[in-house]
Amino acid sequence: MPLFATKLTLAGGALYVAYDSGLLGNGKEGSVALGRAKDAFPPAVEEWMKYFGFQLPATPKIEFSPLDAWNSGVQKSFHALSVAPSTASDYTKQGLQYVKDLTK
Amino acid sequence: MSEKELGQKWDRCLADSAIKFGTGLGLGIVFSVVFFKRRTWPIVFGTGLGLGMAYSNCQNDLKSHYVLHSKVAKEQ
Numbered sequence: 135m136p137l138f139a140t141k142l143t144l145a146g147g148a149l150y151v152a153y154d155s156g157l158l159g160n161g162k163e164g165s166v167a168l169g170r171a172k173d174a175f176p177p178a179v180e181e182w183m184k185y186f187g188f189q190l191p192a193t194p195k196i197e198f199s200p201l202d203a204w205n206s207g208v209q210k211s212f213h214a215l216s217v218a219p220s221t222a223s224d225y226t227k228q229g230l231q232y233v234k235d236l237t238k
Numbered sequence: 239m240s241e242k243e244l245g246q247k248w249d250r251c252l253a254d255s256a257i258k259f260g261t262g263l264g265l266g267i268v269f270s271v272v273f274f275k276r277r278t279w280p281i282v283f284g285t286g287l288g289l290g291m292a293y294s295n296c297q298n299d300l301k302s303h304y305v306l307h308s309k310v311a312k313e314q
Contacts, residue, residue, distance in 0.1 A: 164257040165257075213302055
């Protein structure tokens, strides 16, 4: 009986903690909770490193951001298409000028 | 809805899915260890519950732009 009560307390406590920190709420609460976890992660890692006395290697900085690069292909293609007429006319003029210079 | 709003909704969806998946997994592990003699099915069940909650939240969030919201005026 006391063992069952302990188990019930443990499981109930875990469930209550999850409910209280907004992990089981709607989308907004979930993203707020994720932000809180992200903010709390580096100090916690540092604390544990100090406690155990070893250094984790520094995370390499990656310049690439998938969020920013997601539409870049489409954006670049359509930008190229939109400037294509003026670029083509510029190159044609340059080509004609070059040919004229050759025939001088 | 504007594309910016849609993008924000999808970001919230992904963040919420990660949270719910982790919470479901965690609670499933706790219940499995405490009550069910370390069997696998509570873990799978908890994860499934988490994913289901995330799906439902995403669905409501994406629908909310098109659903009529009303407020009931309180009687004075």
